[in-house]
Amino acid sequence: MINPAATASTMTLASLAPAITEIALATRICAVLMFDVFAGRTWRYLTHGLTLVVLAVCAWLTVSVGAVESRTVLFDGLYVADKLGVFLKLAALMATALSLFYSQTYLDRRRMHGGEYDILAMTALLGICVLVSANSLLTVYLGVELLSLSLYALVAFDRNSGIAAEAAIKYFVLGAIASGALLYGMSMLYGLTGTLSLDRIATVSAAHGAGFVIAVAFIIVAVAFKFGAVPFHMWVPDVYHGAPASVALLIATAPKLASFALIMRLLVYGLGGDPALWVQMLTVLAVLSLLLGNILAIAQTNIRRMLAYSAIANVGFILLGFITADASGYRAALSYTLVYVLTTLGSFGVVLLAARSDGEADDLDDFKGLGARDPLLALLMLGLMLSTAGVPPLVGFWAKLWIIQALLHTHHLALAILAVLVSVIGAYYYLRVIWYMYFDAGRAQTPIARETGTRIALGFNTLAVLALGLLPNVLLALCTRLIGTP
Amino acid sequence: MLKLGGLSLLSTLVWLPIGGGLLTLLIGDSRARVARWFALIVSLATLLLCVPLYQGFDHATASFQFIERLAWIRQLHAEYYLGVDGISLPLIVLTAFMTVPVLIAAWSAVDKRPAQYFAAFLVLEGLMIGVFCAMDALLFYFFWEAMLIPMFLIIGIWGGPRRVYATLKFFLYTFLGSVLMLVALIYLYLKSGEYSIAGFQALPLTLIEQRWIFLAFLVAFAVKVPMWPVHTWLPDAHVEAPTGGSVILAAIMLKMGGYGLLRFSLPMTPDASRELDWLVIGLSLIAVVYIGFVALAQTDMKKLIAYSSIAHMGFVTMGAFLAFGIVARTGSSGGAVTGLDGAMVQMVSHGLISGALFLCIGVMYDRLHSREISAYGGVINVMPKFAGFMVLFALANSGLPGTSGFVGEFLVILASFKANFWFAFLAATTLILGAAYTLWLVKRVIFGPVGNDKVASMADLNGREMLVLSVLAAAVLLVGVWPAPLVQTMEVSMRHLLEQILVSKIPVG
Numbered sequence: 001m002i003n004p005a006a007t008a009s010t011m012t013l014a015s016l017a018p019a020i021t022e023i024a025l026a027t028r029i030c031a032v033l034m035f036d037v038f039a040g041r042t043w044r045y046l047t048h049g050l051t052l053v054v055l056a057v058c059a060w061l062t063v064s065v066g067a068v069e070s071r072t073v074l075f076d077g078l079y080v081a082d083k084l085g086v087f088l089k090l091a092a093l094m095a096t097a098l099s100l101f102y103s104q105t106y107l108d109r110r111r112m113h114g115g116e117y118d119i120l121a122m123t124a125l126l127g128i129c130v131l132v133s134a135n136s137l138l139t140v141y142l143g144v145e146l147l148s149l150s151l152y153a154l155v156a157f158d159r160n161s162g163i164a165a166e167a168a169i170k171y172f173v174l175g176a177i178a179s180g181a182l183l184y185g186m187s188m189l190y191g192l193t194g195t196l197s198l199d200r201i202a203t204v205s206a207a208h209g210a211g212f213v214i215a216v217a218f219i220i221v222a223v224a225f226k227f228g229a230v231p232f233h234m235w236v237p238d239v240y241h242g243a244p245a246s247v248a249l250l251i252a253t254a255p256k257l258a259s260f261a262l263i264m265r266l267l268v269y270g271l272g273g274d275p276a277l278w279v280q281m282l283t284v285l286a287v288l289s290l291l292l293g294n295i296l297a298i299a300q301t302n303i304r305r306m307l308a309y310s311a312i313a314n315v316g317f318i319l320l321g322f323i324t325a326d327a328s329g330y331r332a333a334l335s336y337t338l339v340y341v342l343t344t345l346g347s348f349g350v351v352l353l354a355a356r357s358d359g360e361a362d363d364l365d366d367f368k369g370l371g372a373r374d375p376l377l378a379l380l381m382l383g384l385m386l387s388t389a390g391v392p393p394l395v396g397f398w399a400k401l402w403i404i405q406a407l408l409h410t411h412h413l414a415l416a417i418l419a420v421l422v423s424v425i426g427a428y429y430y431l432r433v434i435w436y437m438y439f440d441a442g443r444a445q446t447p448i449a450r451e452t453g454t455r456i457a458l459g460f461n462t463l464a465v466l467a468l469g470l471l472p473n474v475l476l477a478l479c480t481r482l483i484g485t486p
Numbered sequence: 487m488l489k490l491g492g493l494s495l496l497s498t499l500v501w502l503p504i505g506g507g508l509l510t511l512l513i514g515d516s517r518a519r520v521a522r523w524f525a526l527i528v529s530l531a532t533l534l535l536c537v538p539l540y541q542g543f544d545h546a547t548a549s550f551q552f553i554e555r556l557a558w559i560r561q562l563h564a565e566y567y568l569g570v571d572g573i574s575l576p577l578i579v580l581t582a583f584m585t586v587p588v589l590i591a592a593w594s595a596v597d598k599r600p601a602q603y604f605a606a607f608l609v610l611e612g613l614m615i616g617v618f619c620a621m622d623a624l625l626f627y628f629f630w631e632a633m634l635i636p637m638f639l640i641i642g643i644w645g646g647p648r649r650v651y652a653t654l655k656f657f658l659y660t661f662l663g664s665v666l667m668l669v670a671l672i673y674l675y676l677k678s679g680e681y682s683i684a685g686f687q688a689l690p691l692t693l694i695e696q697r698w699i700f701l702a703f704l705v706a707f708a709v710k711v712p713m714w715p716v717h718t719w720l721p722d723a724h725v726e727a728p729t730g731g732s733v734i735l736a737a738i739m740l741k742m743g744g745y746g747l748l749r750f751s752l753p754m755t756p757d758a759s760r761e762l763d764w765l766v767i768g769l770s771l772i773a774v775v776y777i778g779f780v781a782l783a784q785t786d787m788k789k790l791i792a793y794s795s796i797a798h799m800g801f802v803t804m805g806a807f808l809a810f811g812i813v814a815r816t817g818s819s820g821g822a823v824t825g826l827d828g829a830m831v832q833m834v835s836h837g838l839i840s841g842a843l844f845l846c847i848g849v850m851y852d853r854l855h856s857r858e859i860s861a862y863g864g865v866i867n868v869m870p871k872f873a874g875f876m877v878l879f880a881l882a883n884s885g886l887p888g889t890s891g892f893v894g895e896f897l898v899i900l901a902s903f904k905a906n907f908w909f910a911f912l913a914a915t916t917l918i919l920g921a922a923y924t925l926w927l928v929k930r931v932i933f934g935p936v937g938n939d940k941v942a943s944m945a946d947l948n949g950r951e952m953l954v955l956s957v958l959a960a961a962v963l964l965v966g967v968w969p970a971p972l973v974q975t976m977e978v979s980m981r982h983l984l985e986q987i988l989v990s991k992i993p994v995g
Contacts, residue, residue, distance in 0.1 A: 109719045160789075169647060181986065224926060333971065337492045348657075371643075386635060391631055391632070391634065392627070392628045393628060393632050397628075397631070401668070401672070404668070404672055404674050405562075405675070405676070408672050408676055410667070410672055411674055416669055417666070417669060419667065420668060420669055421662075421665070422666035424658060424661050424662045424665060425655070425664060427661055428654070428658060430591065431638070431654060431657060431658075434638075434639075434642075435642060435650055435653075435654070438639065438642060438643055439642040439643060439649060439650050439652075439653075459584075471558075472559055473558070473559045473560055473561060476561045476562070477560075480561060
């Protein structure tokens with residue numbers, strides 16, 4: 001265990017290098033904010049481009065300056081930098097940049113492109129980065145709140161939309177309860193262990209009493225809420241449906257990486273001494289999410305609600321990886337999260353591009369006849385839907401395979417069979433999108449925006465889904481390197 | 487190993503059609519003529535590649551040949567591992583052979599998104615060949631599942647009025663069966679540490695493990711064959727699929743179930759197979775007898791041939807599992823290989839005959855746009871050439887000696903006599919039932935006075951249709967009178983398979 005006092009005494013500017021992502025992001029958020037305030041009407045349109053540049057710079061700094069060889073602890077043990085953290089931050093940066101890039105036309109068309117939008121997205125990203133590097137209950141909470149508060153505001157960004165306001169209120173109220181539960185659980189944990197440091201909690205959590213179980217239960221409520229697992233999923237469909245589509249895209253992607261990190265840091269590391277503390281609770285959440293998510297998704301007529309229930313079901317899969325309480329399962333969960341984020345970026349990107357300019361209506365019916373109306377877009381959606389359904393040769397298949405393999409490896413045969421059976425249910429509603437696109441004649445004849453730039457990006461996004469599906473060893477090697485064997 | 491421009495032969499067979507299909511897609515529907523010719527040339531080239539494959543194949547050994555082995559997913563010990571033996575070679579040739587008539591038959595009949603249609607069939611061809619030559623279980627599963635995508639689109643886009651229902655049913659049924667097989671494969675991998683099929687075959691397993699794995703495999707393969715009672719997707723899929731889809735479905739895709747039984751179930755779980763052979767044989771006999779009666783009652787030509795396919799595939803599944811009974815009864819493995827041989831010949835033969843029959847129905851459907859038997863009558867008066875072919879294929883379907891249909895059924899019935907008289911008795915009812923439903927179909931559609939004015943206006947075969955049906959007729963007759971090349975190709979592999987399944991895999995102690 002690294003002694004926090006030792007790191008504190010030798011703190012210099014250079015020793016802050018592992019935290020470069022957060023430092024760079026925070027300072028540049030201020031800079032962009034100032035630019036946006038003083039730029040005036042004429043130059044304000046540059047904010048968006050500037051944001052993308054900032055994200056690129058941060059990504060570059062993360063790799064060149066922030067990379068660490070081994071686990072490094074900073075700020076009196078509040079902050080940890082390791083390979084997993086660096087990579088997750090990089091992935092979050094890219095996911096956020098890509099979702100902002102996909103959203104630009106959508107936002108322009110609805111005149112929502114105030115600079116605040118980009119700045120809130122960046123603060124949410126900062127929250128993700130803090131969370132990813134959290135090594136203390138305090139830092140965890142800081143990250144969770146920074147992320148959540150930014151997202152609440154983003155959901156309500158379209159002030160003329162009643163449904164968005166409703167979604168934001170729901171999200172906010174439920175989110176506040178979850179944060180309360182998190183704080184309550186943390187305070188109990190502090191009372192039992194006398195420390196906020198995850199390093200120290202990790203050393204004592206093996207020898208626990210009954211109080212530990214209650215504390216962990218509260219923490220898991222909050223984790224389940226942030227992840228959107230059943231029965232704490234109520235906000236997911238409303239937010240995906242009510243928020244502006246671009247915000248739904250943002251919420252559906254990068255924060256999933258944060259939720260993954262939350263479990264890795266809090267449960268797997270902090271409370272890893274005795275996984276039995278949380279495995280059973282996560283099992284219940286996973287099974288319920290898999291069943292309810294997949295079954296309710298069938299009944300949806302709105303594509304965003306469908307994707308919301310699909311997200312719930314996929315979270316169930318990610319949780320299955322954790323309940324193995326084994327490195328193979330964490331690895332599988334990581335690859336599943338990455339694959340999910342990559343695929344969802346693409347499918348929401350298509351939804352954004354195909355959304356009609358006259359409103360938020362993105363019924364499944366709007367996809368009818370897309371195969372004839374816009375063959376390229378339909379082909380991309382075809383690949384993305386099949387990947388989410390878990391059909392080879394697309395990468396979604398491998399993500400599911402590793403989860404199942406990890407389950408069998410740890411003798412969870414019943415859960416493995418449940419997982420494959422619900423995938424069959426899930427396949428139905430993904431196939432339905434393909435059916436609407438290709439097998440039905442469309443009603444709407446309005447052409448879809450050309451948007452060459454977005455299309456190229458979407459094309460590469462889908463190509464990555466296919467390429468990783470053909471050569472999945474790249475992904476698997478990466479996840480093995482990041483998680484390693486504890 | 488034969489090299490072709492850096493690629494080995496089997497890889498070329500798999501990836502040439504897939505690449506060609508993607509290029510056809512790029513050529514696009516606006517240049518349909520170019521796309522058609524291009525696709526045809528690709529499929530012919532693939533077929534030509536089967537010549538060096540057959541010639542280079544060594545009949546004398548049961549080991550895998552034309553092996554290609556590359557690292558694929560190191561972390562999972564899964565390899566890009568291709569090879570053929572006497573079981574897969576005939577099916578690969580059959581796949582390449584049947585794709586060509588499918589493309590020619592669609593030449594003018596498909597005018598909706600023609601380039602995409604041709605592309606889908608080429609991609610499908612490559613994936614199906616991949617299934618047959620994959621020697622790595624994960625690679626096998628990869629092709630096995632990927633194959634569903636083009637077929638799903640083919641039925642869904644170019645199918646009949648209830649195509650959406652039919653194609654979803656097809657996809658979900660098959661998917662459900664396959665995922666359980668995937669669990670079994672992963673289990674075997676965790677046990678053996680590699681995904682190689684040969685490794686799985688050599689892996690000792692307790693009887694309990696074998697039972698569960700056997701059942702998981704059986705679900706996957708029974709859906710694909712299809713066996714009663716999981717056959718209900720097939721009539722729907724066949725009725726709604728476009729002609730080409732029906733042909734490929736009947737000729738190749740159903741064979742994958744049989745291939746799976748021969749490659750996975752029997753050699754990987756021989757003890758469970760011996761223990762549960764009554765289950766497979768029982769289901770097969772139900773398929774032969776009960777489905778035979780169901781076929782009699784059909785009024786839709788495609789549905790009738792679909793049910794006939796299920797009945798005929800019953801011979802494949804039965805033949806594959808007769809060996810245990812024969813050995814138990816006669817005490818020697820001497821005649822036990824007959825059933826396996828019969829299953830294999832029946833697969834190839836059924837591929838040719840059912841494909842040809844679906845093409846014949848397609849010919850009539852193109853003219854009258856009806857599949858109802860009652861809409862026809864007296865076709866021989868207006869289409870004498872066509873009637874000749876139709877009658878030939880119908881006779882082959884009912885097992886007339888001299889056609890390929892006879893050889894397979896005869897071998898299986900012969901083998902079932904050795905196992906159990908009542909098996910043979912029930913299986914032999916097909917000689918009556920099969921003849922009844924097929925010939926009654928012919929009587930109602932082809933013979934008699936001209937049914938109505940629409941039939942009177944039907945034109946006889948054009949050159950393209952003539953070519954397609956002649957080639958298939960030649961193949962049916964060739965296998966019927968001279969099955970030696972086919973039997974020689976598979977014989978050693980079948981004997982090897984028999985040796986494998988008669989040795990218990992239960993670990994001692």
